[in-house]
Amino acid sequence: MGKLRRALTLVHLLAESGVGLTLDEIAQALDVNRRTAERLRDALRDEFDIEERVDDQTKRFFIRDRLGRAYTRPNAEEVAALEIEVAARRAEGAGHAEALERLLHKVKSALDDREKRRLAPDLDALVRLQRSRIVAGPLLDASPETLGIIQGAILAGQCVEFDYTSEGAAAPAWRRVVPHGLLHGPTTYLIGKMPDREQEPVFFRVDRMSAVRISERAGCAPEDWDLDAWLARSFGIWREEHHDILLRVAPAAVARARAWRFHPGQSFEEDGEELLVRFRAGGLREVAEHLFTWGGHIRIEAPEELRAVMRERVLLALGSV
Numbered sequence: 001m002g003k004l005r006r007a008l009t010l011v012h013l014l015a016e017s018g019v020g021l022t023l024d025e026i027a028q029a030l031d032v033n034r035r036t037a038e039r040l041r042d043a044l045r046d047e048f049d050i051e052e053r054v055d056d057q058t059k060r061f062f063i064r065d066r067l068g069r070a071y072t073r074p075n076a077e078e079v080a081a082l083e084i085e086v087a088a089r090r091a092e093g094a095g096h097a098e099a100l101e102r103l104l105h106k107v108k109s110a111l112d113d114r115e116k117r118r119l120a121p122d123l124d125a126l127v128r129l130q131r132s133r134i135v136a137g138p139l140l141d142a143s144p145e146t147l148g149i150i151q152g153a154i155l156a157g158q159c160v161e162f163d164y165t166s167e168g169a170a171a172p173a174w175r176r177v178v179p180h181g182l183l184h185g186p187t188t189y190l191i192g193k194m195p196d197r198e199q200e201p202v203f204f205r206v207d208r209m210s211a212v213r214i215s216e217r218a219g220c221a222p223e224d225w226d227l228d229a230w231l232a233r234s235f236g237i238w239r240e241e242h243h244d245i246l247l248r249v250a251p252a253a254v255a256r257a258r259a260w261r262f263h264p265g266q267s268f269e270e271d272g273e274e275l276l277v278r279f280r281a282g283g284l285r286e287v288a289e290h291l292f293t294w295g296g297h298i299r300i301e302a303p304e305e306l307r308a309v310m311r312e313r314v315l316l317a318l319g320s321v
Helices: 002-016 023-030 034-044 076-092 097-109 113-128 144-156 227-231 251-258 284-294 304-319
Strands: 050-055 058-063 158-164 173-183 189-193 202-205 209-218 243-249 267-271 274-281 298-302
Touching: 002 023, 002 034, 002 058, 023 034, 023 058, 076 097, 076 113, 097 144, 144 158, 144 173, 144 209, 173 202, 173 227, 243 251, 243 284, 243 304, 251 274, 284 298, 284 304, 298 304
Parallel strands: none
Antiparallel strands: 050 058, 158 173, 158 209, 173 189, 189 202, 243 274, 243 298, 267 274
């Protein structure tokens, strides 16, 4: 523990010194030789920005920032990850892209000129050669203003009111819902529940909402509401009766399936060279749509309702050829 104590002592000496310390002064304070003092200083440079100034041709070393800054200062990999995510969500049309962009600007603005110069070469290289994959899909506009109103209602514990145009509807209808969450992505959804109704929360597409406002009526999700658990009960966004789903994966696709997340509650079971995948979820239509992409490598063992949906999907595809 002696080396650790010396290192910690040196950190505090360099941070608390107003004029900095020479190598000889470091060696004397730690009761070590000059070479050991030099090695300790170099080792600490991996974690702290140790600067030096020349005073009468003598180098003095010090830590400019407060000690906590060393553990809150972002590195190039972290800033690059945020910048890549911002670019992807902006290109994807995600409703929260603007909030992420503001966060990125604040993170960069918090860096001083010295930190920016230190990060610049690595940051440029990492951003230039990394991208976040953007999945093909519809470009739907969930405006930052609408999201801000919904988030304001969540924070205030109030209902949200809006005019909503359902699929196939000729005109919008007024809605008042208790906000239970926001699901971000290429299509952004408000998860909400009608007040005073004994029913499950439902999805509302934010791009189909207009005249959005915070209601004068109070309404917030229960304290024991678990958004992750609620979302895990469906394969996608469709809410329907749950089914125990059993899929059989052909040998040629077992390796791929083991590395695939069909559902957060999935389990695997070997059956000879084949693999059984089990999970419980609603949204049979979305399950069938996904299984269609496996090109016959997965067979539906149960339930029969999923087989029926899959047959309907296959017939529809054949009819369009």
